[in-house]
Amino acid sequence: MKKVQGNDSFQRINYLHQVSKYMSMKNPALSSYYGNLIVSIAKKNVLKIHPDIKRQMCKKCRCTLIHNVTGKMKIRNKNKLKFVVWTCSICKTERKLPIDKNKDHTLWVDKPEAVVEIIN
Amino acid sequence: MSTEEKTNTESAQAIINFLKSSVPKSEVANVEAELKKDFVLGIKKSKNLKQKARKKKSKNLTRREKKALGFYNISRNSMKYEDLLPMHLMWSDYMFNVLDIEKLSGIPECYSKGWDNFTQSFYRADFHGSMLEVVRSKCPSYVGKKGICIMDTRYTFKMISKDNVITTIPKQSSVFDLYLKTFKVTFFGKLLCVRPAERSTKKLKSYLYPDLN
Numbered sequence: 001m002k003k004v005q006g007n008d009s010f011q012r013i014n015y016l017h018q019v020s021k022y023m024s025m026k027n028p029a030l031s032s033y034y035g036n037l038i039v040s041i042a043k044k045n046v047l048k049i050h051p052d053i054k055r056q057m058c059k060k061c062r063c064t065l066i067h068n069v070t071g072k073m074k075i076r077n078k079n080k081l082k083f084v085v086w087t088c089s090i091c092k093t094e095r096k097l098p099i100d101k102n103k104d105h106t107l108w109v110d111k112p113e114a115v116v117e118i119i120n
Numbered sequence: 121m122s123t124e125e126k127t128n129t130e131s132a133q134a135i136i137n138f139l140k141s142s143v144p145k146s147e148v149a150n151v152e153a154e155l156k157k158d159f160v161l162g163i164k165k166s167k168n169l170k171q172k173a174r175k176k177k178s179k180n181l182t183r184r185e186k187k188a189l190g191f192y193n194i195s196r197n198s199m200k201y202e203d204l205l206p207m208h209l210m211w212s213d214y215m216f217n218v219l220d221i222e223k224l225s226g227i228p229e230c231y232s233k234g235w236d237n238f239t240q241s242f243y244r245a246d247f248h249g250s251m252l253e254v255v256r257s258k259c260p261s262y263v264g265k266k267g268i269c270i271m272d273t274r275y276t277f278k279m280i281s282k283d284n285v286i287t288t289i290p291k292q293s294s295v296f297d298l299y300l301k302t303f304k305v306t307f308f309g310k311l312l313c314v315r316p317a318e319r320s321t322k323k324l325k326s327y328l329y330p331d332l333n
């Protein structure tokens with residue numbers, strides 16, 4: 001069996017993300033502590049955080065965002081394009097993500113050429 | 121000369137093809153028309169370029185802002201033990217996965233083949249959510265404290281005990297027991313005196329002689 005490079009760190013990031021999400025309901029301070037840890041682990045090991053995980057974190061305080069618990073989600077129109085706007089309720093930071101159907105932009109990880117090899 | 125010109129036109133064509141493939145579908149037709157344009161004013165630099173360079177807003181929270189939001193004072197009674205039990209269950213599953221215990225069928229012996237690998241992955245794993253008990257310590261009042269670890273800093277563990285009290289325990293002078301489902305692992309806190317993020321990149325010596333100070 002082939003080993004994935006940085007596997008233990010990926011597992012750690014995965015676990016910490018789950019804990020951070022769970023903690024955001026109980027104690028936002030701890031949630032952002034775990035979020036900070038995710039970022040620093042990824043930095044130290046030179047790994048990329050998966051966009052799905054990254055987009056669930058507040059950009060500034062790194063707390064996991066959950067609608068109506070730690071943040072507010074809204075859909076807004078600007079220049080005839082649709083955006084999801086997340087507002088963190090702890091640090092009041094806004095984050096805009098484009099979600100327009102007419103735009104043919106996809107994330108790199110969703111493209112078929114992003115998959116080089118599948119290791120079980 | 122002719123070969124050079126040929127490569128020039130080839131590379132130009134390659135760039136145009138690349139642009140066509142990366143631009144959104146609606147813009148493909150406009151690519152060649154846009155390339156024929158001359159930008160006369162593009163050569164001259166604008167005068168107020170310097171004025172435009174404003175101070176960048178910092179992306180991260182500063183320490184002072186974090187303190188104002190109350191990220192540093194997790195008070196003694198602010199959390200409940202029952203809230204953390206699911207986290208501990210999550211941690212045991214994660215740890216079983218990381219250490220590959222089912223495959224190894226138990227923790228390997230000290231001088232066996234798997235020992236090196238086991239200690240390495242144990243050292244690199246995460247301790248948030250683990251059940252810890254202090255076995256030995258320089259300070260006798262810490263001995264016997266048991267709880268779920270919620271914070272792991274360079275020199276301390278923060279853990280919450282069954283009576284909902286959060287205590288901070290120094291690693292340097294303590295020996296811990298770690299409960300993992302049916303297993304019990306004893307380790308010296310001294311060897312884990314590294315920041316939790318840095319621990320995953322550092323290497324541990326395969327066998328360390330315990331010195332009792």
Ligand SMILES: [Zn+2]
Pocket residue numbers: 058059060061062063088089090091092093
């Ligand atoms: Zn925030």
